[in-house]
Amino acid sequence: MKEVLEKSLTMDDRPGPVAIAGRDYPPIERKAATFDPKVLQLLLDGLHAEIRNSVKQLVSQPEFRYYDGTDVATYRKQVLAWTKRLAATGIGRVFMPRSLGGEENLPKFIAAFETLAFHDISLVIKLGVQFGLFAGSIQRLGTEYHHRKYLPDATSTALMGCFAMTEIGHGSNVQSLETIAVYQRENDYFVLHSPTYSAGKNYIGNAAEDGQLAVVFAQLEVNGQIHGVHAFLVPIRDGDGRPLPGVTIEDNGLKMGLNGVDNGQIWFDHVQVPRVEMLNRFADVTAGGHYRSGIQSQAARFFTMIGTLVSGRISIAATANSAAKSALTIAIRYAARRRQFGSPKAGRETLILDYPAHQRRLCPLVAKAFALDFALKHLIELNETVHAGNSRSLETLAAGLKAVTTWNATQTIQTCREACGGEGYLATNRISALKADTDIYTTFEGDNTVLMQLVAKNLLSEFKDRLKEMRPAQMAGFFIDQRLAALAKRNPRHTFNIRPGHLRDADFQITMFRFRESAALFSAAQEFHRLTSKKRLDQYAAFARMQRELLDLAHAHVERVILERFDQMIATVQVQSLKPVLKRLCDLFALSQIEFNKGWYLEHGALTGLKSRAVTREVDKLCREIRQEAVQLVDSFGIPDSCLAAPIAL
């Protein structure tokens, strides 16, 4: 290549029929914007700029150069080496308990994780398995014995571990896992066992090669009684990396992406585990074979333990948004340099970013990346302030934002690939890896469709609780209020006003989002009532029948939260110079969502055809405005060139 480039300089410079495309490096796009990208980056970096900067500095070192081969064994070794290198910086101590010398600072840890996701996603997942899932579950489900015995080595990676929950037969329905742990009073051990093929643990990170110890989720049986799913620490490999007796491990083999992570399957054949190796924070078995738990209901216990997945979901969502940002940075920078077609009069071709269709593809996704960033910051804060027991709203938001953010990442990366044409298909331009690595995000840590149903069911439960707490008179008033509110939302001002000033009014936008959510909530509640009362279906059958309504409600809810958070961010931001651009981004997010849902609004008489078309025109206009600052907006994501790596983005 080098020779060709050198040669091309000596080639005669006869111009083609239209001026040469794609060579004006660096782009002339970084002219004065209404804001300073560095200042906007400070806002995005938030409280934890310091650890973000250290992570960037580290992964920009030559030893973190991407592995660009295709050999899975080599790639896994590379990712393991990177994992150990990162652990050596003490990153694992950030979230460790203070009692063990840690900082107990999860938001800081997530910030590091989110930054790392600008680099290799296999590394992110490998670290997530080791620190978030393996060490994290020991911390949250275990007690001091487990903390002292395992956490120092887990956080230093001296002890590599697995989080063995999912089974071949049970992914989403974890409550029905088949692996069983039977307490044997005679020797004070549990016997861990996989009774069937489908009881094998599946897709377990670190299982195929590196894992030495596994947190295994299994049905606990004591004295013939099943107490539901509990977690046990089970050694799976000896010092030489061979599976221990009774443990069968299969490699999951080649995957679409994340091939730097060694996923595998694990079966247990009557493996004996000392009683103290049960993670006993929420339930325990005594030496005498008595089962004890502070949480009476088996279901409540299960959900408390599963609650440890919340941090995982938050981290996954945050890293998914990082991947979307990387793809957008590549696609916007390419579009601000690549020319194709053009008016014969112009002398040179048109930048593809100047085509309205291209702006329409990319600009709303830039706005959404910002919107999700702010919503995730709120979720991370919420995760700090909410404590177990009162955690339904946290669980709801974590599930909803995980689903919406990961779906958005998939869609964004796909759009960016197409927007970069053939260049987007070459491995060297990185979109390929972003796409393949994050594709599973919509499935793992909870399948998105299942999570969105959880969101809706939680909202319906809250609604029911709110109704329950009311006296009959209050309730009647409440319904009348809701009805009035609904009518108000259809007032002529909101339905007919098509002035841009009105369309960009936060009150109008938020009212529209709230109306959609409350209408979806009412309609789902009514449908549930109809199915369970009139049709006499049980709760399970009713929910199964009304999945479409549940998914509509969940989307409406999550979108409303995102918009409100964005609006609040604009209201509270200290730097005045950022307000205009943030407001434009928020308007584009709000109006393109209204446009996307215009069918619903029109169906419900909340928009007229005239106004709906005005929204479309306003989205066009906002895309043109955002296009002017698009390069600076993606600059503000602060992704190091060494991470982007894509030649078309540099």
Add this chain to the structure above:
Amino acid sequence: MKEVLEKSLTMDDRPGPVAIAGRDYPPIERKAATFDPKVLQLLLDGLHAEIRNSVKQLVSQPEFRYYDGTDVATYRKQVLAWTKRLAATGIGRVFMPRSLGGEENLPKFIAAFETLAFHDISLVIKLGVQFGLFAGSIQRLGTEYHHRKYLPDATSTALMGCFAMTEIGHGSNVQSLETIAVYQRENDYFVLHSPTYSAGKNYIGNAAEDGQLAVVFAQLEVNGQIHGVHAFLVPIRDGDGRPLPGVTIEDNGLKMGLNGVDNGQIWFDHVQVPRVEMLNRFADVTAGGHYRSGIQSQAARFFTMIGTLVSGRISIAATANSAAKSALTIAIRYAARRRQFGSPKAGRETLILDYPAHQRRLCPLVAKAFALDFALKHLIELNETVHAGNSRSLETLAAGLKAVTTWNATQTIQTCREACGGEGYLATNRISALKADTDIYTTFEGDNTVLMQLVAKNLLSEFKDRLKEMRPAQMAGFFIDQRLAALAKRNPRHTFNIRPGHLRDADFQITMFRFRESAALFSAAQEFHRLTSKKRLDQYAAFARMQRELLDLAHAHVERVILERFDQMIATVQVQSLKPVLKRLCDLFALSQIEFNKGWYLEHGALTGLKSRAVTREVDKLCREIRQEAVQLVDSFGIPDSCLAAPIAL
């Protein structure tokens, strides 16, 4: 794995808390349907069942076992060997001219190609490059000298070739290629030259390793005058596979998919080519250095030559739909066996295909695969009957169906991946390869967004021509008719009637699709008029400004054609027993498109909110109906198990 399976048989059979999931092979789904899948398959196979069956038989041989490694060099060798094996069957003769002993049967060739796309897509593309693009362009752009000299070896693969059109600087805007071919009278040669780096040919299949001869598209210069893009046959490698003097080749390296194809870049440094090696069917240069062409305008000549891309676009669309069918077969079979969650009363978990949300994801895509199949059959017929000169409608439909089918394939495969959860992410289950290999389909053979604009511009030109041919009085009448027609479409019956019988009435559906197309056409024509007359923009600037309107029009047009073809297929199908299921599929296609576009219909007063919601309920209902026969529907695609290969689909 074998040991584990054997062992699992001897494991004690203690059932998990819910019956074991995912093991009831074969599915109990193949109960009596309203139709015989084998009969439906005959309909899909059409006239060319024989070659489809031979291709299936061939690729089911052990030598065609998928390469499941990651080494690019090995994979390329494997694909080359398969290519040669297929060529040895004489498949290349199917489309060759009769004068050279061929069958000149393009539809049969496309049928073979479409079937082959159930197997490895790299092989499809390698064959497409060699036969469709390389040999095909020699056939269509060359004359007898070129046919006799090259076609026998090209179709036998004794001579491997490239189709070198796209350049680094010019993908979509081919008319502005930079490579230049200057005629030298003194020695009767052309000098082929890449004046700049960006003039390098890019993404050229067969370039990196196997190609010996290239069809090179370059600006022709004779006596200092540029005549536009013409094609030249240029040897690029010697007998030992080394690039010839003056030819610089770079490997495009690793790609997201299609790594069995050796794409590369080519630069020419004053390479001499004898005059007779110009493909001279549409234009020629005499020994005296005179340029001659039967087509006067440079643009018309260019589009005639580019017209050879039409067959490529048809083939690409057909193979994209095959890939979508493979993914659907895998996802539907998995969903008809995989159980997750369920009513505690039921004793076993629920099949995921029984969840409405899952039906909603997959069933409309099954219907769309059928709809596109029939539309593509129509396009292939049209390609046989239409001859150059009168080919605008063919060009329009080929461009539109290429775009719509490839976008649909991307969306279908993505949805199937998610619908198969973690299993969909494992390479062994094949969706990963389908996704990665077909992702570039939306870009190559014409970027979809560019093609859809071509569709809309053609429709506007036709519209203009129709108006031109009218006398003023006729024209006034025409506009009045259109206005009346538009009003008629908003008649109360269509706007308010929500009876299922009405919603499933082909007349209603077609009226709705036609209304949308004609409204989009009028609105685009008006906008064009406004921009060029009132705003005084030139044609280029006007089209660039109204891209949204153009894309809307193109979608509306292609969808209308697809629906009409589906409807006509049902009307003319001989086998009565197939009519009901075809009608259900057509209804699902039509109503889910109306639902998808409900925002537009509501905006334009062509649907009421009440009716729009009735459409949604009818789509729900149709999904439940199609679900009953879903397994048989995908069986009727007739994909060999050896091609599917996915353990979750067998």
